[in-house]
Amino acid sequence: MKPKLNDVAKLAGVSATTVSRVINNHGYLSSQTKEKVFAAMRELHYQPNNMARSLQGKNTRLIGVIFSDISNPFFGELVSRIEKILFAKNYKVILCNSADDPQKERDYLQMLMANQVDGIIAGAHNLGIEEYQQYGLPIISFDRYLSDNIPIVSSDNYQGGWLATQTLHQAGATNVAIFTGKSHAGSPTNGRREGYEAYLTAQQLTPHVHELPFELTPALKMMEIKTIMTQHQYDGIFCSDDLAALLVLNVAQQLSLTVPEQLRVVGYDGTALIRDYHSELTTVEQPLADISTLLVSLLLQRIEDANCTLESKYTLPVKLIKGLTA
Amino acid sequence: MKPKLNDVAKLAGVSATTVSRVINNHGYLSSQTKEKVFAAMRELHYQPNNMARSLQGKNTRLIGVIFSDISNPFFGELVSRIEKILFAKNYKVILCNSADDPQKERDYLQMLMANQVDGIIAGAHNLGIEEYQQYGLPIISFDRYLSDNIPIVSSDNYQGGWLATQTLHQAGATNVAIFTGKSHAGSPTNGRREGYEAYLTAQQLTPHVHELPFELTPALKMMEIKTIMTQHQYDGIFCSDDLAALLVLNVAQQLSLTVPEQLRVVGYDGTALIRDYHSELTTVEQPLADISTLLVSLLLQRIEDANCTLESKYTLPVKLIKGLTA
DNA sequence: ACCGATATGTCAATCGTTTGACATTTTTAT
């Protein structure tokens, strides 16, 4: 039978009101009384019921975190960082993998509302989910436009696209392609492609855009990449994510193309996984530590003051991590 | 202002008791009344307050999931799968990254108790945490001994160790090492090393065990691996996780060792990430789909009936995924 | 001696929802 606050009061020999005062550190309290109450709590393994407390108007300190799939190393690392920061601030994370399924994302929002979360960090890619605007909850978005009053945190995708393409060009590439996901209206990640195109246009070179649908499995994606690489003799490829870059390197090996002599490759993300286990890959690193810190910081400001004025966009600078592939 | 059940009742023109009956599908209810109530719920964007409901004895349907760090691809995929299965069964996951920090894991347990979670799936590696036994909660463990009445789910580590070593041997290796983490008393993962040693002993070959501490960063781990590989001329290496295997492959390249001619390598885990982006790696695949399904299934059985009899150990068969490295 | 501060207790209302007991009305079957 789970211990209740009244049980703690009985064991400590004080009133229930006193126990509540100790737990919440309200009112006059002697050190002796505090110690007696804490000792009773320890002996009974008592934890105040957060459900009952939140019914009294206390925040639940639950945060919903929605990404498409945390088995993707980028999201895995991002969510891991966000969770660590939140836990250190006495918040806990309800994890949501929405995949590329708008209805699933809506179901998650409903569930998060029912669980009285204090706020949401949303970083999935589904579009057209009006519910985000209907609930009037503190929400911060990562890399996706949700509504006019929901701030977006992202890396400087445009700078990243420019930088990646510049790196390929300066490494001698002139026939440069980009392998990217499907463009979403209003999505900051479009900036990678825009930066890529802007650089090539400035250099009077021809852009070659290849969209690889998100829903392709890696194996099918690899086949598509192989088809493209066989049909075109690119000497530089910018992949708008690192996993695609790994596939390109795999295909290069299959086609006996030497990297970086015959083919230069740059990726995007620069997760710890890539830096630790694929340091050969030249990549544009998104500042995951800063992104996480900023997402949490903005959300907690919104939780503290729902009407506080925040920018609509926060753009963090990227950095080129020089490997051996470009 | 958040809508309450009474607001729904007013809009639908029924009593609050009727709304509660519709939500919980209790008692006699006409279809017309149900439809009126659902329409009012939709119009007000009403979600029943799960905190108040759980105060009434309803389960919170919250599950605590504790792993060391989900930015590790293995845990990332495992947690992702567990979360998907749980969400489909109308449960939600509170995510906990305990790292290699026992006190942090204790803090998480306290927090989970305070939040009245219905159960816990525990897969971190910290030892000596008595709290798991004190709270009397449904708990299922992955790859770690917690207490006599907490079931453990793991892959057949012994078979995996045997299989990996046999694969190296059959590929021509006779001077075979194992790179493993530190042994923990009672931990199923010790089986990998035991299977490795048993195979070599049966073949009258000499085991070479190298323990790489968990707390080494990948860069330091790589240096340690390079030192070992330089000092010994192993012709076969079994790594007890795939990321270590990637490091070994990196070092082999640095030392101009051809794989698998001069050096055969087998890893362990076989995550989707490895299969998709490193199909060249020969590895022992843990059945993550089955592990996830079983962890959830056992936990829900425990939640349903706290005294149901479960085995103390569930061991799932592994499978060798043949790549090019052995 | 007196007054203010300190310390703790009592009491009851409240949070949002559930739920059982009982009442009333309507509908349907015999």
Added chain:
DNA sequence: ATAAAAATGTCAAACGATTGACATATCGGT
């Protein structure tokens, strides 16, 4: 016509904790 079933309403207690108002006792400073 009557009885049973269906449908909905009323009412109040309860879940665990918080909290404000007020009471009482003790202690320390003036």
